[in-house]
Structures are given as structure tokens and as C-alpha cells.
Amino acid sequence: MAQAYEARTRLCAAHGWPESAVEIVPVLASGDKVLDRPLAEIGGKALWTKELDGWLIENRIDFSVHSMKDVETIRPEQIAIAALLPRADVRDVLVGAGSISQIPPGARVGTSAPRRAAQMLNLRPDLTVVSFRGNVATRLAKLQTGEAEVTLLAAAGLQRLNESGIGRPLDPPQWLPAPAQGAIGIECRVDDEATHMALAAIDDAPTRAQVMAERALLLALGGNCHSPIAVWTRGDGDLTMTARIFSPDGAVKVEAEATFAAKSDGPAELARQLLADAPDAVAVHFAGSQA
Numbered sequence: 001m002a003q004a005y006e007a008r009t010r011l012c013a014a015h016g017w018p019e020s021a022v023e024i025v026p027v028l029a030s031g032d033k034v035l036d037r038p039l040a041e042i043g044g045k046a047l048w049t050k051e052l053d054g055w056l057i058e059n060r061i062d063f064s065v066h067s068m069k070d071v072e073t074i075r076p077e078q079i080a081i082a083a084l085l086p087r088a089d090v091r092d093v094l095v096g097a098g099s100i101s102q103i104p105p106g107a108r109v110g111t112s113a114p115r116r117a118a119q120m121l122n123l124r125p126d127l128t129v130v131s132f133r134g135n136v137a138t139r140l141a142k143l144q145t146g147e148a149e150v151t152l153l154a155a156a157g158l159q160r161l162n163e164s165g166i167g168r169p170l171d172p173p174q175w176l177p178a179p180a181q182g183a184i185g186i187e188c189r190v191d192d193e194a195t196h197m198a199l200a201a202i203d204d205a206p207t208r209a210q211v212m213a214e215r216a217l218l219l220a221l222g223g224n225c226h227s228p229i230a231v232w233t234r235g236d237g238d239l240t241m242t243a244r245i246f247s248p249d250g251a252v253k254v255e256a257e258a259t260f261a262a263k264s265d266g267p268a269e270l271a272r273q274l275l276a277d278a279p280d281a282v283a284v285h286f287a288g289s290q291a
């Protein structure tokens, strides 16, 4: 909802519209309904877009607002990513300890994200990962009740909830975010030219360059919610991308870095390099290119 309000504010400001020109229709995603199992188990990312995609295609809404981290790499052909809002803080924050090295030996890390679990176990093999789902408030409550000592959350999500005081940001290159983390995307029907044009006015070019490159990397890796992929991209016209893939237990980490032009096949090339360098223990978790 915070993302939807931000999208409305930017859209109305760009066109001089009153906020009443945009009606916000809350739609509960299945990912928010099923909270007792890890996302990877119940079907992954489509859980965040399925309902809204249906509403959009059936003309019940004119555009939908998503956290791009939750949007699958292959979209329905009727749907266009019409705008990407200026990217917020891409970092994860650590809650429950002042730094990764200060986490008590053998502590439990609450997370259901394969990327966060593998990345943490790679740095701290002594830790134990426990499954942690739900919204920010639920996850923080689980820390309070002692289900885990530490957890990881996206800084962008906390900022949108006015909770940016929580936790310690984890800086790249030690800790890398998820593909498209911190970016809000707005989608409309491909054939709705008026809405597409209205939304194009608030599209942020550097964010689009980075997010599309990260989505291209994910696609070329054949990545999904079961595959721990972390990536950090900086730049605009020329992008520098650092990408890591892990074995689920964090024991193996493969890294590659490259600088390439936006919209080039740089991300696919980087993906090929990662998969070529990955031992079978890691590569087996990826479908390879053309996923």
C-alpha cells in the first residue's frame, strides 16, 4: 500500500492531477494469504503478481504497482512494465545485531529467502537458519518472541513504512541485495496507450537500466526463488554489475563482475561466466539460460 501511495503521488505530481484522479484498489496477493510456508515451496514469485495480473488483464484496474523484486522475469504478453520509480536504498538491513561479525556464535537467523540464508551461511557457517515469513511487523514480532536472534529485511521496505531506524544496513560488496531490490514498478496493459504514456512520464532511466539488467541476469541464469542469486549494479548508461550465486547451504560462492552498456547482452554474458565457473553443487540449482 505504501508503494501504491508513492506511485500515485509521483504520477499526480508529474501531470498536475489532484490525488483524487487516481483511485487505489487494494488487492490481497496469495503470497500475503499463505504465511505458514516458505515462498519457494508454495510456488514462488507469481504469488505476488497473479491476482493483480488478473485484475489488470480483466480491465478491473488500469495499472498495478509492484516491488520489482517480487515480479517474475517472464511477464504475461498483455502486460508492460510502463514505469520504474527512482530506486530506493538497495541494501538489506540486519536486525538483532550490530554487524554480521557481532552475531553471537551459533545464533538463529530468521529468513525464508534462499539468497539471505546462503549469503549469511557463507559468511557465518556457525549460524542456523530458521524459516521466517510474514510482513515486517510479523517478522519483528518473531524476533521479540525469541524465534530467532537476528533477521534480515530490505531497507527500502522499512523506509516506506517509516521504520528506517530499525537495524543496520549491510553494505556491498560484502553483502549483496536481490535482483531489482528497492525498485517499484508500475505495469499497465500493453494496448492501453493512454495509461502507458501517462506512466512513461514518471519512468526513471537509471533505475530502468539497472533493473532491466538485473532481470536479464536472472533470466539468463534460469533463476527462481530456489536459487540464491545476489547482485549489485551501479551506473546508468554504462553499468557495473557484481553478481554472486551460492549453493543453498552457503558453502560455495561463485562471483563475477563486468562493466557493459545498458540494454547490451552484458548480463547474459555474466550469467554464462557464473555458470561456467560454478561447480555442479551450485549449477544444479539453475535451469541455465533461456529459462
Ligand SMILES: NCc1[nH]cc(CCC(=O)O)c1CC(=O)O
Residues within 6 Å of the ligand: 067, 068, 069, 070, 152, 153, 154, 156, 157, 180, 181, 182, 183, 184
Ligand atoms: N516479499 C518480500 C519483499 N519484497 C520486496 C520487499 C522490500 C521492498 C523492496 O525491496 O523493494 C520485501 C520485504 C523484504 O525483503 O524485507
